[in-house]
Amino acid sequence: MLHLMIPPTLQRLLKYVKRYRGAYLTSVAFFFLASAMEPLIPALLGHVLNEGFVKNSDLPLWLIPLAFVGVFIFRGVFTFCAQYAMSWASSKSILDIRTDLIDTLVNADAQVFHEVTPGIAVTKVVNDPQAAVSQISGATTTLLRDGSHTVAMLGYLFYLNWQLTLLSLVTVPLLAYTVRKVHRRTQAVGALMYGSQLRLVGVIDDIARAWRVVRTFDAGEFEKERFTKEAIAFRRNSLKTTAATSMMTPVSQTITSLGVAAIIWLALAQAQNNAKTVGEFVAFITALLLLVSRIRSLTDLSQSVTQGFIAAGGFFALMDSRREPDPGKETVEGLHKRILIENVTVHYDGAAAPSLQDITIEIPVGKTVALVGASGAGKSTIVNLLLGFAQPQSGRVLFDERELRDVSKASLREQFAVVAQDTVLFDGSIASNVVYAKPRDEQRLTYCLEAAHLLHHVQTMSDGVETPIGANGSKLSGGQRQRLAIARALYKEAPVWIFDEATSALDTESEQAVHAALERWHGSKTLLVIAHRLSTVRNADRIYVLSEGGLIEHGTHEELLLRHGAYAAMVAAQNGHAIATPVV
Secondary structure, eight states, X not given: OHHHHSOHHHHHHHHHHHTTHHHHHHHHHHHHHHHXXXXXXXXXXXXXXXXXXXXXXXXXXXXXXXXXXXXXXXXXXXXXXXXXXXXHHHHHHHXXXXXXXXXXXXXXXXXXXXXXXXXXXXXXXXXXXXXXXXXXXHHHHHHHHHHHHHHHHHHHHHHHOHHHHHHHXXXXXXXXXXXXXXXXXXXXXXXXXXXXXXXXXXXXXXXXXXXXXXXXXXXXXXXXXXXXXXXXXXXXXXXXXXXXHHTHHHHHHHHHHHHHHHHHHHHHHHHHTTSSOHHHHHHHHXXXXXXXXXXXXXXXXXXXXXXXXXXXXXXHHHHTSOBOOOOXXXXXXXXXXXXXXXXXXXXXXXXSSOSEEEEEEEEETTOEEEEEESTTSSHHHHHHHHHTSSOOSEEEEEETTEEGGGBXXXXXXXXXXXXXXXXXXXXXXXXXHXXXXXXXXXXXXXXXXXXXXXXXXXXXXXXXXXXXXXXXXXXXXXXXXXXXXXXXXXXXXXXXXXXXXXXXXXXXXXXXXXXXXXXXXBTTBEEEEEOSSGGGTTTOSEEEEXXXXXXXXXXXXXXXXXXXXXXXXXXXXXXXXXXXXXXX
């Protein structure tokens, strides 16, 4: 029954908390030890007033300051230990959450990355777990510290004067009602603020990622206006949240003051009737004021808990993202016969027409196969199909007579090395990008840099292969970035290499070097080459010409020229212009 009453978000957070229950329980124990010291303060004060101001008192004067200092020292030590244990456990919980989130991102379905931008992913993995656990653990710390103090102080107040203590509790129902109303308002506007924050992060991510496009289009003012619009919305929702939570303190203080006023009046009436001593009165009022300060802190927990749950909901939404299906159990080691795409149709969700329509393509082992065609013809979909990022609605794809759906994704992708037109590099050194996720071999590293026509340039750098390249290779030219990506693919030593517009950003000399390398690998590696520059594919063993998701012709370069079809028209169009003119 208790499990059903706990909100689902909190239930999921508790799974991470339970792993470090020992540290959390240690923190709780120290908080209660610190709370046990709290009633000693008003008790000592009352005892001093009753005994210390009496002539010929037997109370040793030197013991009074020592007792006060001792109480505060012990309380401070216990509080430090409690907070440190809580912080240690919280940081471990945050680490576990972030690890699970990264596992989700690494294994997420490709569709997830169409909806989650890099900036939002950073927010959900880095910021949200920190905010959620920090807010909730902070609220828990306050609840344990001030809540245990409140319980201890209430017990002491009942011991001193149970009638006055009962009177102090009459405001509790009204205070609880106020907290609940403010909590609902805070939750509503907090969700709006979180949404505004994610949109603001998205705008900043666009500006930082596409800064060249922004400046090329002279869109600085446009982007600033877009940012300002979202920033104003975020500020407005933030103010609404602040206004909702700020009402808590004055309202709770007003309600509490009513009870305190009544208590003081009754206490003074009892004192005038000689029912209580001055020391007892001062001890009671001191304990009561300490209790009020703790209750005020407890009423402020609503905002922290609400914001923590909102942040937790954000990263749990990412954690619940659909994972890439991987039903295959078989493994493959190298290509021995062929890859066959047989009568395959691929239709992406939401697309008006199929990306591939009844396509049949054969890629024999050791051969070079080229795909040509206008943009949108379906060339990239074939690459996605081979790598398992897209699934056919009909037909089948065979890798050495094994259907790809029966092969595990990890085993399948180990067979391919890809150099894409959209080069992606990592913030690190040249060597770390070439070796990426593989054991380092210096001789192999040097060979791959030389084969990609990059070694000479690397040798001119002060740090050589250890030279940092910046975020996504920002310190390299476009051609150098693509050559580095080629070196990375070579280092993988996969049996099948896919060059998707791999020479599009290279100068003529570098392109010729890549062509020469392709010729060297011809017959020993299986190559799938996608290119708009037809000079790159003319020596391929077979060329497939695609148009609007369909296959319109295939053959060798010479055979296709003799047919005077689409391929011959492409060659004629490029020969009539510069060789670098793209196919249209």
